[in-house]
Amino acid sequence: MLRYILLRLxxxxxxxxxxxxxVFVLLHLGSTDPAxxxxxxxxxxxxxxxxxxxxxxxxxxxxxxxxxxxxxxKALQLDFGISYLTGRPVLDDLLxxxxxxxxxxxxALACTLLFAVPLGLLAARWQGRWPDHAVRAVTFxxxxxxxxxxAFLLIALFSLWLGWLPALGRGSPGQLVMPVLAIAxxxxxxxxxxLRASLLEASGQRHVTYARARGLPERRVWRxxxxxxxxxxxxxxxxxxxxxxxxxxxxxxxxxxxxxxxRFAVSAVLNRDFPVMQCFTLLLTGLLMLCxxxxxxxxxxxxxxxxxxxxxx
Amino acid sequence: xxxxxxxxxxxxxGLLLVTSLCAHADRAAPTLVYSWPVNAGPLDPRGYAPxxxxxxxxxxxxxxxxxxxxxxEPWLASSWHVSDDGKTYTFTLRDGVRFSDGTPFDAAxxxxxxxxVLANSKRHRWLExxxxxxxxxxxxxxxxxxxxxxxxxxxxxxxAQVRPLRFGAPLAKPGEPVGTGPWQRVESRLGEFDRFTxxxxxxxxxPAYGEVxxxxxxxxxxxxxxxxxxxxxxxxxxxxxxxxSTFVRLRDQGFASALSAPLATRSLAINTGRxxxxxxxxxxxxxxxxxxxxxxxxxLYGLEPRADTLFAPNLPYADLGLAPYAYDPALAxxxxxxxxxxxxxxxxxxxxxxEPLAVELVFLGTSALQKSLAEVFQGELAxxxxxxxxxxxxxxxxxxxxxxxxxxxxxxxxxxxxxxxHSFVSSMRYPGHADYMAQRGLAIKDxxxxxxTKVLASTDPQQRAEQYRFILTTLHEQxxxxxxxxxxxxxxRRDVVDHVQFGSTLFDVPFEAMTPSQEH
Numbered sequence: 001m002l003r004y005i006l007l008r009l010x011x012x013x014x015x016x017x018x019x020x021x022x023v024f025v026l027l028h029l030g031s032t033d034p035a036x037x038x039x040x041x042x043x044x045x046x047x048x049x050x051x052x053x054x055x056x057x058x059x060x061x062x063x064x065x066x067x068x069x070x071x072x073x074k075a076l077q078l079d080f081g082i083s084y085l086t087g088r089p090v091l092d093d094l095l096x097x098x099x100x101x102x103x104x105x106x107x108a109l110a111c112t113l114l115f116a117v118p119l120g121l122l123a124a125r126w127q128g129r130w131p132d133h134a135v136r137a138v139t140f141x142x143x144x145x146x147x148x149x150x151a152f153l154l155i156a157l158f159s160l161w162l163g164w165l166p167a168l169g170r171g172s173p174g175q176l177v178m179p180v181l182a183i184a185x186x187x188x189x190x191x192x193x194x195l196r197a198s199l200l201e202a203s204g205q206r207h208v209t210y211a212r213a214r215g216l217p218e219r220r221v222w223r224x225x226x227x228x229x230x231x232x233x234x235x236x237x238x239x240x241x242x243x244x245x246x247x248x249x250x251x252x253x254x255x256x257x258x259x260x261x262x263r264f265a266v267s268a269v270l271n272r273d274f275p276v277m278q279c280f281t282l283l284l285t286g287l288l289m290l291c292x293x294x295x296x297x298x299x300x301x302x303x304x305x306x307x308x309x310x311x312x313x
Numbered sequence: 314x315x316x317x318x319x320x321x322x323x324x325x326x327g328l329l330l331v332t333s334l335c336a337h338a339d340r341a342a343p344t345l346v347y348s349w350p351v352n353a354g355p356l357d358p359r360g361y362a363p364x365x366x367x368x369x370x371x372x373x374x375x376x377x378x379x380x381x382x383x384x385x386e387p388w389l390a391s392s393w394h395v396s397d398d399g400k401t402y403t404f405t406l407r408d409g410v411r412f413s414d415g416t417p418f419d420a421a422x423x424x425x426x427x428x429x430v431l432a433n434s435k436r437h438r439w440l441e442x443x444x445x446x447x448x449x450x451x452x453x454x455x456x457x458x459x460x461x462x463x464x465x466x467x468x469x470x471x472x473a474q475v476r477p478l479r480f481g482a483p484l485a486k487p488g489e490p491v492g493t494g495p496w497q498r499v500e501s502r503l504g505e506f507d508r509f510t511x512x513x514x515x516x517x518x519x520p521a522y523g524e525v526x527x528x529x530x531x532x533x534x535x536x537x538x539x540x541x542x543x544x545x546x547x548x549x550x551x552x553x554x555x556x557x558s559t560f561v562r563l564r565d566q567g568f569a570s571a572l573s574a575p576l577a578t579r580s581l582a583i584n585t586g587r588x589x590x591x592x593x594x595x596x597x598x599x600x601x602x603x604x605x606x607x608x609x610x611x612x613l614y615g616l617e618p619r620a621d622t623l624f625a626p627n628l629p630y631a632d633l634g635l636a637p638y639a640y641d642p643a644l645a646x647x648x649x650x651x652x653x654x655x656x657x658x659x660x661x662x663x664x665x666x667x668e669p670l671a672v673e674l675v676f677l678g679t680s681a682l683q684k685s686l687a688e689v690f691q692g693e694l695a696x697x698x699x700x701x702x703x704x705x706x707x708x709x710x711x712x713x714x715x716x717x718x719x720x721x722x723x724x725x726x727x728x729x730x731x732x733x734x735h736s737f738v739s740s741m742r743y744p745g746h747a748d749y750m751a752q753r754g755l756a757i758k759d760x761x762x763x764x765x766t767k768v769l770a771s772t773d774p775q776q777r778a779e780q781y782r783f784i785l786t787t788l789h790e791q792x793x794x795x796x797x798x799x800x801x802x803x804x805x806r807r808d809v810v811d812h813v814q815f816g817s818t819l820f821d822v823p824f825e826a827m828t829p830s831q832e833h
Contacts, residue, residue: 032709042361044439048745086363159542167542257530259504
């Protein structure tokens, strides 16, 4: 198992390299020139001399392969360059904003699991009856509603009309409620529906019928034979939802003026801040790969078959 | 050693007590809460992005200040004298001015700042004055002399700009903004806010507010909600702080609102060097074919005055009484017919000698406003038999196309006060500007450029006015631009703020003039 984890961690290196190269090339293939964006943000007329000056200052006048090589050599020493927008080291900025995003994402993930599991269980246990219908209706709305729209609806309801919660910013627990809900609702709804379907599928398996035939109490059948098998798709989905939660944070942080890495990345994208985009993509790749690894470890723990496969590998 | 450590400890406690008392005194004064899409930046007096100009204008002051009338008034310089040859400017500095750290602002400090600009002139050469300035002298404590290589009449205007010719304390540490302005930045939390308090040494009247808290709110809709929920007190600016429809909605809900005088011109530049728009008749038809008032009423919610000329008449040298291109589709059609652009029966697009009357209109794809305007232009001009193809591009690509002249028509607003008209007109001479590229097809382009060079070096106001009359009249008659509306700054506030005023440029917000409402 340890060997498997080490192998997976080693795999991070070539994947990150490939991603960095791909992102670097894609960013520079675009028709826009970051030097022009820099001048626009600075309210400096883009004369030829001014553009040449900025291109030289930002290192954009070098051939692309040379730019990448310089970037890579520095990145290996954890120097991801200076943000065109803030003028600060990129890694410093991203690490400054990361805790706020992790707080939001972590709470949204906890919320997702906290609500998705009971809702999925409720719907599956009382399939075809009113709790099932209610859960399906709620989760249908949750899946269909874009998070940015939900965010504005929440602000309108809880801040404008009721005045219960602060609309924007970070600092008090009340400021967490709406952004967490806006990010978590879709993942929560998907997971609840997935768990319901998975539970229903597992409860129709022959070994469950056999367990019931043996006269096992219903609670034991559910706990030992249905739930155990139904967890697996949920674990996979949860791993995938980490990416969705971070993706959701990009929009939600902007709406709620939440000082997180998502909002910082959005402003970098809008202003062609290449060093930030490059570093953010790598950070996200690493984070998602680690999440996938964590999911696989959970899988191995829950399912002896995959554990044995992992050992064989 | 022990004794000195004890003394040091006492001194530190004393300092802490004084600091906390000062901080308490400031906190006790009312706070004005404003918002901006990003943090104010490190606030170097000569810095560009990420330094925000509204914040630089709060902390740093110019020698002379630009007024809403398009003139300059004494500021850190109480008076000035220009030599007869227009090459030497002698300023008498205001007495008793101090930086926010208590050090005096004198000619030596001013010279140190201007020398720093000259030392890094490559970075600042976009400003004509920097390339024109030969040297700076400080013969005594209150006298500052600027020696130019050649006469340059907009010298005072350019000294009034927010950057790079304002003054920071020469001995301030990097990243510590120390200016002479009414405010000092005391705290900045990345992604959250910037806090400004009064400059205790300010030479003018102390602001009524004790501090200005500027929250970082990037999204315009969130900003509107923040005003509605009382998380901010004021929305003000000319950089699209909120959309026109949101402004109207909040105004109708009872928020106090105001619009500034014209600060710049929202306009389209027409390419005289490429395609069908080389023909003056086509450019004139475009100007006559657009119902600007209807466009302003329906798309801009009537918030901006209609623009009939490239510069608003309230700008220096721009009140020339030029005859506007009236909305007259019939006249436009007649002029096109006369120029040989015929609409053959059954066709929807005019043509001349086999060349269809097609024009590419380039706009910023991320701007809902430009998209709406472009679609209306397309519809209106189609009625005249013009085929307008719309090209949505990113912001960087828009600037690229402006620089390369890769457009039929393109959105190209003027730079606004205090750059208009002199800096804007000056840029028309340089390849790489949308205006140069738009004008390069004119037969008298060379003559225009010579006139612009002359007007900038002119020392006689009468002659200058004549040169401007020629330049602006020619551009108007040649229909190089479609002025749409005059951009204004908007202001919305909760009833806790009084005496809200607009700055005289696009970039400053005069917080120091605002007062807390008496009712609160």
